[in-house]
Amino acid sequence: MGLKAVFSGALLAASSVVAHPGHHEKVYAHAALPLERKSLDHCSEHFSQPEFVERTVEIHGREFARLRRELGLEVEESPKLSPRDYISVSKINHKSNKVVTTGMDLATLFSDAGACMLMPAVDQGPLYVKGEQVRKNITENELGIKMTLAIQVVDYKTCKTVPNAYVDIWSSNSTGIYTGVQGYPGMGDPNDASILKGTALRGLQPTDDHGVAAFDSLLPGHYDGRASHIHAIVYLGATKQPNNTVTGGKASHIGQLYFDQTLIAEIDKNTPYSKNKNKIMQNTADFLFMQGANGDDPIVRYALVGKTLSEGVFAWIRFGVNTAANKAVNPAAFMTDKGGVMNPTGPVSQIPKGGWGFGRLARAIKGGRNSDEE
Numbered sequence: 001m002g003l004k005a006v007f008s009g010a011l012l013a014a015s016s017v018v019a020h021p022g023h024h025e026k027v028y029a030h031a032a033l034p035l036e037r038k039s040l041d042h043c044s045e046h047f048s049q050p051e052f053v054e055r056t057v058e059i060h061g062r063e064f065a066r067l068r069r070e071l072g073l074e075v076e077e078s079p080k081l082s083p084r085d086y087i088s089v090s091k092i093n094h095k096s097n098k099v100v101t102t103g104m105d106l107a108t109l110f111s112d113a114g115a116c117m118l119m120p121a122v123d124q125g126p127l128y129v130k131g132e133q134v135r136k137n138i139t140e141n142e143l144g145i146k147m148t149l150a151i152q153v154v155d156y157k158t159c160k161t162v163p164n165a166y167v168d169i170w171s172s173n174s175t176g177i178y179t180g181v182q183g184y185p186g187m188g189d190p191n192d193a194s195i196l197k198g199t200a201l202r203g204l205q206p207t208d209d210h211g212v213a214a215f216d217s218l219l220p221g222h223y224d225g226r227a228s229h230i231h232a233i234v235y236l237g238a239t240k241q242p243n244n245t246v247t248g249g250k251a252s253h254i255g256q257l258y259f260d261q262t263l264i265a266e267i268d269k270n271t272p273y274s275k276n277k278n279k280i281m282q283n284t285a286d287f288l289f290m291q292g293a294n295g296d297d298p299i300v301r302y303a304l305v306g307k308t309l310s311e312g313v314f315a316w317i318r319f320g321v322n323t324a325a326n327k328a329v330n331p332a333a334f335m336t337d338k339g340g341v342m343n344p345t346g347p348v349s350q351i352p353k354g355g356w357g358f359g360r361l362a363r364a365i366k367g368g369r370n371s372d373e374e
Helices: 003-013 041-047 050-070 086-090 193-197 261-267 287-293 358-368
Strands: 146-155 166-170 202-206 212-218 229-236 250-258 301-304 313-321 333-336 339-342
Touching (some): 050 146, 050 313, 146 166, 202 212, 229 313, 250 287, 250 313
Parallel strands (some): 146 313
Antiparallel strands (some): 146 212, 166 202, 166 229, 229 250, 301 313, 333 339
């Protein structure tokens, strides 16, 4: 019996200022946090309906099976799978010890998709590049542990999935470096304009009819001042252009995804992560993680694709978004048909010349930002 059949049978049987200065990030002091800081608990009945669970499991299962086939593994095999205030969230083991076997209820794996719900107002970060390509595989030539990340977007008010949204993600590489932005301290030679050509680990994907967008990427590396994370923006109403980019629409969600501390420790035992000399910041010491995890769980659930971490990871999470929101986005740079161009009013362009002092840099970025308050 194939994995898809196993999924089907089992389901039928079961019912910010973010600044990275040096790389110490600081959150802009917003006048007020969003009035609605809810979890998706009120959607639990809807999310547990057999049809909803079946579709979610089918989509995630298809991605999981694809990754195993790429390793030359039979989809019937039984790989060990690893599963869900900020202190309690940090203690959750998001890696399940369940084993996939024929006839098991896989809904117990994928039905708990997490809920990255209406995070407190956080800027998109100083290293966002607008205008990247719509593409599933964003690894390019970067080295690291492969990760397929599935993000499901749902309307937190109606609990219904949101199709035809565009999810935009970006992250650092295995040694904590972001591509695509020139002049940011710690991210290469500030005078090297060729950095603007970098597009690795950046891209967009549309959500399907069940609100799911999936990316083939890499597990990100860490850098001094931030916990390991991935940035994400959800655009509603955007239009795909002939050059494979999107324009228009509104940013309904700006957030960041995190990883179990135990997983990060295992990642750092592998090359090239082991060559990363940056200090590791614990999730519980990262202010942005604290914001996201107070009343919510922004840590991805994950499963090993093969028998070891080095063979890759499949990770998933659910975003609850306010479809009426329209958050301001202020990119550091724009990717155009002629290459990358720095945004003259973006956060990196506001860094004063002649010094990278944390206080001076934070004040400069704060003074030049657009807030994402609604």
